[in-house]
Amino acid sequence: MPITLGIALALSAALSAHAQATDALAGASAMPQTQSIEGYVREYFEDIPVMAAIAQCESRFRQYNAETGSVLRGEIVHEDVGIMQVNETYHKKVADSLGLNLHTMEGNVSYARYLYEREGTVPWNSSKKCWSKKPEAHIAATPTQSSLD
Secondary structure (H helix, E strand, O other), X not given: OHHXXXXXXXXHHHHHHHHHHHHHHHXXXXXXXXXXXXXXXXXXXXXXXXXXXXXXXXXOOOOEOOOOOOEOEOOOOOOEEOOOXXXXXXXXXXXXXXXXXXXXXXXXXXHXXXXXXXXXXXXHHHHHHHHOOOHHHHOOOOOOHHHHO
């Protein structure tokens, strides 16, 4: 009887720890489970709507490949990754130094904002024919603090 009780208590403690870890991970996500990726991107770039238009053209609001589950890669340029199709060859080192993982949705859009604040829409000029036709591409952006300095 004491061995069975010990095993039951150990199992109970392990399951409780697993449940707490799962709850912590679920709470750590920046995107609520009910929000769509498109909704997340549009809200994140509410102050610079052209970036939502760029995301729509670049990735159709996808961060991951639906078939493989791996990060979405560019159809023409394989080094372009994620929702914003950020080129790893040119940007991975800087993104890493900022603590941003281009393979996660949060890291990808955060780095895109960083890039936009320094270079505007220039990094996405190859898809300009697509996104410049979208209404949100013509909504005036609210100036960011960095652009006011």
